[in-house]
Amino acid sequence: MTSENLVEIRDLNFTYDVRPVLQGINMDIPRGKVVAIMGLSGCGKTTLLRLIGGQLKPSQGAVKFAGQPVHEMDADQLYAARRRMGMLFQFGALFTDMSVFDNVAFQMREHTDLPETLIRDLVLLKLEAVGLRGAHDLMPNSLSGGMARRVALARAIALDPMLMMYDEPFAGLDTISLGVIGNLIRHLNDALGATSIVVTHDVQESMKIVDYIYFMSGGQVIAQGSPDEIRALDSGFVHQFVHGEIDGPMPFHYPGASYAADLALEAAHA
Amino acid sequence: MLERALGAVRGTGHRVVNGVWRFGFACRFFLAVLLHSGISFRRFHLTIKEIYFSGVLSLIIILVSGLFVGMVLGLQGYETLQKYGSESALGTLVALSLVRELGPVLAALLFASRAGSAITAEIGLMKATEQISAMEMMAVDPIARVVAPRFWGGVISMPLLAAMFSAVGVFGGYLVGVVMIGVDEGQFWSQMQSAVDFRLDIMNGVIKSCVFGVAVTAIALFEGYDAPPTAEGVSHATTRTVVTSSLAVLALDFLLTAFMFRGI
Numbered sequence A: 001m002t003s004e005n006l007v008e009i010r011d012l013n014f015t016y017d018v019r020p021v022l023q024g025i026n027m028d029i030p031r032g033k034v035v036a037i038m039g040l041s042g043c044g045k046t047t048l049l050r051l052i053g054g055q056l057k058p059s060q061g062a063v064k065f066a067g068q069p070v071h072e073m074d075a076d077q078l079y080a081a082r083r084r085m086g087m088l089f090q091f092g093a094l095f096t097d098m099s100v101f102d103n104v105a106f107q108m109r110e111h112t113d114l115p116e117t118l119i120r121d122l123v124l125l126k127l128e129a130v131g132l133r134g135a136h137d138l139m140p141n142s143l144s145g146g147m148a149r150r151v152a153l154a155r156a157i158a159l160d161p162m163l164m165m166y167d168e169p170f171a172g173l174d175t176i177s178l179g180v181i182g183n184l185i186r187h188l189n190d191a192l193g194a195t196s197i198v199v200t201h202d203v204q205e206s207m208k209i210v211d212y213i214y215f216m217s218g219g220q221v222i223a224q225g226s227p228d229e230i231r232a233l234d235s236g237f238v239h240q241f242v243h244g245e246i247d248g249p250m251p252f253h254y255p256g257a258s259y260a261a262d263l264a265l266e267a268a269h270a
Numbered sequence B: 001m002l003e004r005a006l007g008a009v010r011g012t013g014h015r016v017v018n019g020v021w022r023f024g025f026a027c028r029f030f031l032a033v034l035l036h037s038g039i040s041f042r043r044f045h046l047t048i049k050e051i052y053f054s055g056v057l058s059l060i061i062i063l064v065s066g067l068f069v070g071m072v073l074g075l076q077g078y079e080t081l082q083k084y085g086s087e088s089a090l091g092t093l094v095a096l097s098l099v100r101e102l103g104p105v106l107a108a109l110l111f112a113s114r115a116g117s118a119i120t121a122e123i124g125l126m127k128a129t130e131q132i133s134a135m136e137m138m139a140v141d142p143i144a145r146v147v148a149p150r151f152w153g154g155v156i157s158m159p160l161l162a163a164m165f166s167a168v169g170v171f172g173g174y175l176v177g178v179v180m181i182g183v184d185e186g187q188f189w190s191q192m193q194s195a196v197d198f199r200l201d202i203m204n205g206v207i208k209s210c211v212f213g214v215a216v217t218a219i220a221l222f223e224g225y226d227a228p229p230t231a232e233g234v235s236h237a238t239t240r241t242v243v244t245s246s247l248a249v250l251a252l253d254f255l256l257t258a259f260m261f262r263g264i
Helices: A045-052 A075-082 A100-111 A116-129 A145-156 A175-192 A203-209 A227-232 A236-243 A265-269 B002-035 B038-042 B044-054 B056-084 B087-128 B131-137 B142-181 B185-195 B198-226 B231-261
Strands: A005-016 A019-030 A034-039 A060-065 A085-088 A163-167 A195-200 A212-217 A220-225
Touching: A005 A045, A005 A195, A019 A034, A019 A045, A019 A195, A019 A212, A019 A220, A034 A045, A034 A175, A034 A203, A045 A060, A045 A163, A045 A195, A085 A145, A085 B131, A100 A116, A100 A145, A116 A145, A116 A175, A145 A175, A163 A175, A175 A195, A175 A203, A195 A203, A203 A227, A212 A227, A212 A236, A220 A227, A220 A236, A227 A236, B002 B142, B002 B198, B038 B044, B038 B142, B044 B056, B044 B087, B044 B142, B056 B087, B056 B142, B087 B131, B087 B142, B087 B185, B087 B198, B087 B231, B131 B142, B142 B185, B142 B198, B198 B231
Parallel strands: A034 A195, A034 A212, A085 A163, A163 A195
Antiparallel strands: A005 A019, A005 A060, A212 A220
């Protein structure tokens, strides 16, 4: 069972300064699956991705990638592991001084000795997969948000990674781009035989494409299951989140002093 | 009252600890840049690109400033020297002022304002838009790939810019002194030639500009890399680059001058 998991997270705690961000997280990401990590903004989802990628070190516990604890890897081992990972950042993080073509070719030029003619063919192949072969000579500043996200996706799969991580891939996209990106995530995962982790708070779009969902709140996993199991939950925070209800276990108002006290009404009545 | 005093002590302590921590981080950063400099020479086209951005694109401001500084030196120098009947020494005055001091110092100050601030803003924005994180996740070391080529691009550009500043400045002095005012051309050049020593004046000026290049570029890169990833953070980092590197240039100039010309 264990060997079927590409990523295993055990008793993971992460503290930023003195503020606990993640507490006692346990997760398994099986090979070949698309797994979503959902939760409100600020619940520690992106921090979790950075811990898997080795950009942060856990305060306690461990993240294992292909059976190896990420935080115990030295710099060479970490870079070797990252060559087998791809990450799509929230706003693409394209290199703004390079064309679309050069962005996608970046890893190939850095990590391989492939001739330019072969790199050209591979780049066009990756861009064809995301439907942007015709945009290869554009600069990032002339791309729309959805196009930039797709170019970043082509760049992330440049070296056919075994693990793809998506940080809020649906944020700020129109409905057509949402569907395009969602389909690409699923199809590329299946075509490349990869494993994908999608960090998102877009419930409806991600429910269509993922195999398993972890729900996080306050730095903890509070629910998990297949999309159907999650939909079937009829109470609590997950229900509120999935159905987009304004009030519920997660209150609309940020905690603070009473409204009357802030307006000094009590003092006026006294 | 006591609470306010304790708050002040705590604030001071916090600032001192932060300053020491930041200085330590800056030293480690500088060491990492030196250790990861191999790529800047193995793939020299990366460094050439940065020489273009830091050096070639700074040429206009350097050349125009050098010309005007030289012309002002010519005017002021003539006014002073003629009182003592020594206007023939104008070439010496212009050349020594530029080669020893004004060339390296003013070129470094202009370099800090033009190229240093651009480097800080670029690295800071790369950080804010997660380009640096993306590079790390692609198993590419941003210190080696982004920072080191910019460092060597700046270090190589700086002495060349200072040399051009001095050369154009001397020409400016010639224009005002010889062409406009009428100082004897033969005396202007011959006195300059006999008074300017290659090792003592020119080489020391080159050494100064190399040191300034290291200081300005390292400060610019560190400020960009350490900038908080927000618009305000990048803006403050850019300002700090110009202020810190300008002060560093002036302080280093005093120290270097004391060692080079006074033998302290």
